[in-house]
Amino acid sequence: MLTAITEAVRDGNTYDIAELVQSGLDAGAKPLDMLKAMTDGLDQCGKKFESGEYFLPELLMASDTFTNGMQVLEPHLGQAALGQAGKVLLGTVAGDVHDIGKNLVGFLLKSAGFEVIDIGTDNSTERIVAAVKEHQPDVLGLSALLTTTMLGMGDVIKALDSAGLRKTKVIIGGGPVSARFAEQIKADAYASDAVEGIRKIRELIGR
Ligand code: B12
CATH class of the missing domain: 3.40.50.280 (Cobalamin-binding domain)
Incomplete structure (x- = not known):
């Protein structure tokens, strides 16, 4: 499942990412592991951009996918008392x-x-x-x-x-x-x- 999340971000799958992240949460995956999986996807997209396999539109799609995934994940990353630190x-x-x-x-x-x-x-x-x-x-x-x-x-x-x-x-x-x-x-x-x-x-x- 984490691999699917990484691949979704890497390949700019903006439509499925929210569902993938939600099903990960439902299955009990740790939010921080899912954050790492999404960041790995961006890294992989960046490497493909560097090697000339991906171009700017792919970068944009990957970044939009990351943002969509984050909307589902963020509330689960935990919240300490605001402003105290x-x-x-x-x-x-x-x-x-x-x-x-x-x-x-x-x-x-x-x-x-x-x-x-x-x-x-x-x-x-x-x-x-x-x-x-x-x-x-x-x-x-x-x-x-x-x-x-x-x-x-x-x-x-x-x-x-x-x-x-x-x-x-x-x-x-x-x-x-x-x-x-x-x-x-x-x-x-x-x-x-x-x-x-x-x-x-x-x-x-x-x-
Ligand atoms: C996504 C992306 C884009 C997206 C950005 C979308 C967005 N909303 O951010 C888009 C498509 C818009 C884009 C555009 C461009 N990009 Co770009 N992009 C990337 C890419 C693939 C990923 C960056 C990223 O988000 N990484 C994931 C995040 C989590 O990592 P991060 O940003 O490094 O942040 C981490 C740390 O650095 C640190 N950190 C970052 N900031 C801060 C701040 C503080 C305070 C702290 C404590 C820590 C911290 O913590 C973060 C989390 O761990 C990188 C390649 C790469 N592998 O980095 C190229 C890259 C950065 N882009 C590059 C280029 C050349 C461009 C363009 C010039 C392309 C073009 N020809 O138009 C334009 C420039 C636009 C502009 N004026 O800014 C080059 C930069 C080369 C250079 N050294 O100058 C890179 C390295 C790709 C490459 N190898 O050629 N890009």
Whole structure:
């Protein structure tokens, strides 16, 4: 059944995914295992895209399928008391519309009791700084999936510095970024995946 879920996401089967996830839940499969199965599907789709077997429409279908599956799965990922763990603002940087990884981080943070403010994708530096000023989050989580857009993360950190807003800690994530890059742009932390992200965010907040 987990394999069927992985294949449905990989092949962009938007119609059957909700039913597959629901029957997995009914059969007693663990929600986190099903989340992993769906993420594996995206990974496999990405590999096929890289090797030239799949093209952009297949990527879009896979991402829609993931989102449809998440609608069924999310309520089952567990919910701790909202906001108790801290406040996190999430956003993808300018020029970048990838949001699946960021959304996954958001889902897990909410399940772990964080208040999450998600400002979506393709955010200009000015918009991110304004949101930090408005919401005063404990942590700002920035996402970028393109080697071109990741450079915008450094701009955001410089702008936060100039605006005196570095009480908010900054964590970065996304395919092309690394711990070394985080150090270069003076981010407070880097995480390679959502689970590590939650752990690092907890460390940053120190609760
Ligand atoms: C799905 C996808 C798309 C979808 C995005 C849909 C959506 N709503 O997100 C669509 C079709 C729109 C798309 C478009 C493009 N894409 Co694309 N896409 C992908 C793909 C296949 C999967 C990305 C994904 O969702 N992965 C699954 C998630 C769960 O993983 P993740 O994002 O890495 O996130 C995890 C971690 O990185 C981390 N994380 C991520 N963000 C954050 C943030 C914080 C705070 C923390 C703590 C952690 C964290 O935690 C997450 C969960 O564990 C990747 C290939 C790949 N294997 O990554 C290419 C890929 C990213 N895309 C690529 C490209 C080139 C493009 C396009 C330029 C293609 C084109 N020619 O038009 C456009 C650009 C559009 C734009 N302006 O942004 C390249 C990037 C190359 C590069 N290094 O720059 C990749 C790597 C494919 C490839 N090998 O060529 N894409």
